[in-house]
Amino acid sequence: MKKLINKLSPLVILFVGGIILTIGDIFAAQWVRFNGGFLLYFMTMLFYIIGMVILIVSYEKEDIPVASVILVMFNVIILTIVGIMIFKEEITLTKIIGIILGFISLTLLEFGKKKIFVSK
Numbered sequence: 001m002k003k004l005i006n007k008l009s010p011l012v013i014l015f016v017g018g019i020i021l022t023i024g025d026i027f028a029a030q031w032v033r034f035n036g037g038f039l040l041y042f043m044t045m046l047f048y049i050i051g052m053v054i055l056i057v058s059y060e061k062e063d064i065p066v067a068s069v070i071l072v073m074f075n076v077i078i079l080t081i082v083g084i085m086i087f088k089e090e091i092t093l094t095k096i097i098g099i100i101l102g103f104i105s106l107t108l109l110e111f112g113k114k115k116i117f118v119s120k
Contacts, residue, residue, distance in 0.1 A: 010061040011070065017054035018074025024048040025079055029087075066109045073102045 024047030031040035051071075058067045076099060083089035 010058050013054060013058045014067060014070045015074050017051050017071050018078055020047050021051035021075045022078040024051060069106055069109055073106060
């Protein structure tokens with residue numbers, strides 16, 4: 001399993017993690033809508049834990065802040081699409097601005113990898 005993960009791009013790993021977190025979010029939404037239930041809670045926690053393990057694995061290939069923001073951005077984008085298609089939610093200007101700001105933060109974090117100050 002570890003050999004397979006090492007061959008994958010960090011973006012692929014984080015995209016899969018974003019999908020898994022989105023599944024956890026869907027279970028969480030259902031858990032709230034149906035006033036609890038052990039199975040929905042268990043599934044929520046299971047998918048969240050798997051998503052976090054994937055995030056931790058991605059730290060081997062990507063800086064921690066960058067990996068975290070990428071995973072969250074994938075999660076937000078996928079959740080927005082799922083919310084529109086399945087839960088019939090509206091896409092608002094605020095959501096669009098939030099996604100754009102997320103992309104800007106990713107860009108800034110990527111540029112931030114280049115060392116400006118060199119310590120001796």
